[in-house]
Amino acid sequence: MSESQNQSQWERVGGEAAIKAVLDRFYEGVLDEPQLAGFFESVAVDDIKPHMAEVLQVVLGGPGARTDIDLAGYLTEAHADLGVSLSDFELTGKVLLDTLEEFSVPDDIVETIEGVLATVQPFVVAA
Numbered sequence: 001m002s003e004s005q006n007q008s009q010w011e012r013v014g015g016e017a018a019i020k021a022v023l024d025r026f027y028e029g030v031l032d033e034p035q036l037a038g039f040f041e042s043v044a045v046d047d048i049k050p051h052m053a054e055v056l057q058v059v060l061g062g063p064g065a066r067t068d069i070d071l072a073g074y075l076t077e078a079h080a081d082l083g084v085s086l087s088d089f090e091l092t093g094k095v096l097l098d099t100l101e102e103f104s105v106p107d108d109i110v111e112t113i114e115g116v117l118a119t120v121q122p123f124v125v126a127a
């Protein structure tokens with residue numbers, strides 16, 4: 001097995017510093033979208049930065065990632081009152097995937113994240 005296969009996807013993206021850079025860019029992209037910016041008007045940008053970081057750490061196998069998170073319950077509760085539509089969700093996913101492409105994130109890691117997006121959609125999108 002090659003060294004790269006022994007590393008977690010989290011490490012192969014470049015660890016915490018790289019994830020932070022990706023997320024900075026991702027939130028810039030989100031706030032640039034008039035359809036999405038309104039959701040984050042009353043939330044401080046620094047408070048929303050860790051928003052997806054924790055989830056990505058779990059998904060990509062980062063060190064110290066929590067294993068006790070009930071993702072369905074957590075995400076459903078976090079978004080319950082926001083009224084996120086399917087279109088809002090899809091646009092957010094597009095901004096994320098565009099950001100991953102900008103950072104030349106390897107295809108298998110992009111596929112992992114696409115899978116997660118599909119999984120969490122019902123928890124984030126309002127019924």
Ligand code: HEM
Nearest residue numbers: 036039040043051052055078079082084088089092120124
């Ligand atoms: C793509 C999948 C998504 C994931 C994994 C995700 C993850 C999260 C997490 C973990 C939190 C909780 C942060 C905390 O407890 O402090 C959160 C909050 C939030 N999310 Fe998401 N989110 C997603 C999609 C979206 C979308 C599509 C929108 C709206 C367009 C959105 C808007 C928000 C807002 C506004 C908050 C803050 C709620 C508040 O503190 O009042 N999220 N998200």
